[in-house]
Amino acid sequence: MIMTEDAGVQVVRRATVVGAGTMGRGIAQVLAGAGIEVTLVDVSEAQLQQAQEDITQSLHRLVRRGAAPAGQPAEVLGRIRCTPHLDASIGPDLLVEAVVEDLPAKRAVFQQGASVLPETAILASNTSSISITTLAGAVPGPQRVAGMHFFNPVPVMSLVEIVRGERTSPGTVQTIVALAQRLGKSPVVVNDYPGFVSNRILLPMLNEAMFVLMEGVAGKEAIDEVMRLGMNHPMGPLQLADLIGLDVCLHILEVLHRDLGEDKYRPCPLLRRMVAAGLLGRKSGAGFYAYAGGRASDGTAP
Numbered sequence: 001m002i003m004t005e006d007a008g009v010q011v012v013r014r015a016t017v018v019g020a021g022t023m024g025r026g027i028a029q030v031l032a033g034a035g036i037e038v039t040l041v042d043v044s045e046a047q048l049q050q051a052q053e054d055i056t057q058s059l060h061r062l063v064r065r066g067a068a069p070a071g072q073p074a075e076v077l078g079r080i081r082c083t084p085h086l087d088a089s090i091g092p093d094l095l096v097e098a099v100v101e102d103l104p105a106k107r108a109v110f111q112q113g114a115s116v117l118p119e120t121a122i123l124a125s126n127t128s129s130i131s132i133t134t135l136a137g138a139v140p141g142p143q144r145v146a147g148m149h150f151f152n153p154v155p156v157m158s159l160v161e162i163v164r165g166e167r168t169s170p171g172t173v174q175t176i177v178a179l180a181q182r183l184g185k186s187p188v189v190v191n192d193y194p195g196f197v198s199n200r201i202l203l204p205m206l207n208e209a210m211f212v213l214m215e216g217v218a219g220k221e222a223i224d225e226v227m228r229l230g231m232n233h234p235m236g237p238l239q240l241a242d243l244i245g246l247d248v249c250l251h252i253l254e255v256l257h258r259d260l261g262e263d264k265y266r267p268c269p270l271l272r273r274m275v276a277a278g279l280l281g282r283k284s285g286a287g288f289y290a291y292a293g294g295r296a297s298d299g300t301a302p
């Protein structure tokens with residue numbers, strides 16, 4: 001049977017997170033930190049291994065800073081189960097997908113989720129720009145599909161942009177709002193539109209910084225310094241692009257350019273070249289800056 005009615009507000013006790021990259025591992029950490037049993041799924045065993053190491057380090061950092069009790073890492077890690085198989089999830093109330101920013105990949109995850117998970121499970125996407133309405137159209141029960149857009153690094157950033165698709169039910173929105181509050185986050189509900197609010201405004205600025213660099217107006221450090229010191233931004237746009245991931249930035253700009261149809265969203269050719277060269281930012285060890293162990297080796301990025 002396919003769920004067609006609004007199931008109302010649900011309490012999330014078990015969740016499946018699909019994609020154990022930059023975002024998925026952070027999402028798994030904060031969900032487990034709030035007492036939720038998490039299954040973390042990734043096609044790559046290496047990513048699952050790396051995710052476990054990163055989450056462990058992140059939890060121990062919190063203990064060292066006095067922000068968490070000594071026993072917490074073991075307790076939280078005990079609630080996260082890693083597997084390459086989505087159908088190994090046990091009865092989750094919620095699936096959050098955080099796979100690559102690619103519509104067919106996300107659609108496939110939702111379709112598989114809809115076929116193996118309970119029909120009442122909410123299907124949430126951490127997409128930065130892909131249409132929630134389009135994703136919802138691919139699964140039975142589109143009223144249970146919404147955007148749950150976390151920010152990077154997930155354990156630190158307080159905003160969760162909650163995206164309401166054309167057919168998302170009020171119960172689904174309220175369930176995700178309540179969950180975000182339970183995670184200690186600040187939810188803001190917006191309507192489905194390319195780039196939503198956050199990336200519709202942010203990405204043109206990052207893209208413009210790349211054009212400024214490509215056109216030789218200033219070097220990378222000068223561009224970042226102007227925006228940090230002059231605009232009071234906590235980090236410069238090129239540093240932020242490296243943190244987000246240059247492939248992710250390119251995907252978002254392509255969606256904005258295609259779906260809004262305006263040249264102001266045209267991805268900078270320098271960005272295309274860097275992504276083609278495998279310079280993806282922090283996660284690949286080099287982007288606009290070089291990184292060693294996640295930190296800028298030239299000391300410029302935070």
Ligand SMILES: NC(=O)c1ccc[n+]([C@@H]2O[C@H](COP(=O)([O-])OP(=O)(O)OC[C@H]3O[C@@H](n4cnc5c(N)ncnc54)[C@H](O)[C@@H]3O)[C@@H](O)[C@H]2O)c1
Pocket residue numbers: 018019020021022023024041042043044047097098099100101102105109126127128129149150151152243244245248283
């Ligand atoms: N990086 C950011 O700052 C940021 C911020 C907000 C939202 N997002 C969004 O979050 C999503 C993930 O971004 P990321 O930066 O974590 O990417 P990432 O490249 O770090 O990780 C993606 C992960 O998905 C896995 N994957 C790919 N296809 C899969 C599948 N079919 N099943 C299971 N796992 C699969 C990959 O192996 C990889 O581990 C994207 O939609 C992105 O737009 C990213």
